[in-house]
Amino acid sequence: MCDKEKLVGMLRLMYKIRFFEERAKKLYKAGMLSGNFLGALHSYIGEEAIAVGACSCLKKEDYILSTHRGHGHFIAKGGDLKRMLAELQGKETGYCKGRGGSMHLFDPKIGFLGGNGIVGGGIPIAIGTAFSSKYRGTEQVTVCFFGDGAATQGTFHESLNMASLWKLPAVFICENNLYAVTTPTLETISIPNIGDRASAYGIPGKVIDGNDILEVYQIVSEAVNRARSGEGPSLIECKTYRWDPHCFVIPETRAKDEMERWKTKDPIPRFEKKLLDGKIITDDDIKKMKSEVIKEIDEAEDFAKNSPLPDVEAFKEEVCAR
């Protein structure tokens, strides 16, 4: 399905996300990412296979729309760790000059058209970008990530209807981590599978194991090819689980045994095992790769730490000018 280099690259990206999130958490908890301006930090740990599996099917010029839990999407689409961590810490060298923080990463150069603090807010934007590509005849595909909570927003239903009607080149990926903040999906969604809602819009719908990166890659590839060849959108529900609380200002409410059970389905060792069994990598390769990624994150931390905070006077000009 993929060559060796690609598979190893996918594992490296999963490490990047996991270790970046661990570092961001540590810094956040230590109070470095402090103050109301920066808001909450939503960890993507446990869900790495979805971002990496899906973005590995894309070209640089393809678009993705992300969520409040978007660090993994950003890294998987090629985001730079230094400027990213600087943004999380509100520094001038960050992607949005420290004005956006964790939920508002943005880089059109890599096709990353934003995280979003509004649940379900990225879905209608994806309709716009997909329409734009179709209208301009560029063959770009838009992948839109959103959670199970967002799948019950009106924006989801309106957008999927329109995407189907206009055969837009879009792939809707629902990351069903079984909760919206503390509310279980079972208490808010009337059918067992969000992917089955695709039939209401006459588009293909799949329900897959979001912790199996190769399954994500295969199913998203099919949907991306379909979109690129003008056959229209698809909906893919990836079942997964977040390991951390919703964010670090909201106490954990989930049952301990449920959390432990899901940790046994950790997508990273599962993929490592496949690559080891297939003799694609060795234990030494894994060790080396992990230390290279940690070094990259250390460098990002130094970069962010040594970067200046924005000039408050400039804020005033940006808000008041024109």
Ligand SMILES: Cc1ncc(C[n+]2csc(CCOP(=O)(O)OP(=O)(O)O)c2C)c(N)n1
């Ligand atoms: C429109 C809107 N309603 C409510 C919120 C508060 N809120 C932030 S995250 C969240 C839950 C989102 O759940 P889900 O879509 O499943 O994503 P997850 O956090 O599980 O990744 C809610 C209700 C919001 N940000 N926007």
Ligand SMILES: [Mg+2]
């Ligand atoms: Mg959720």
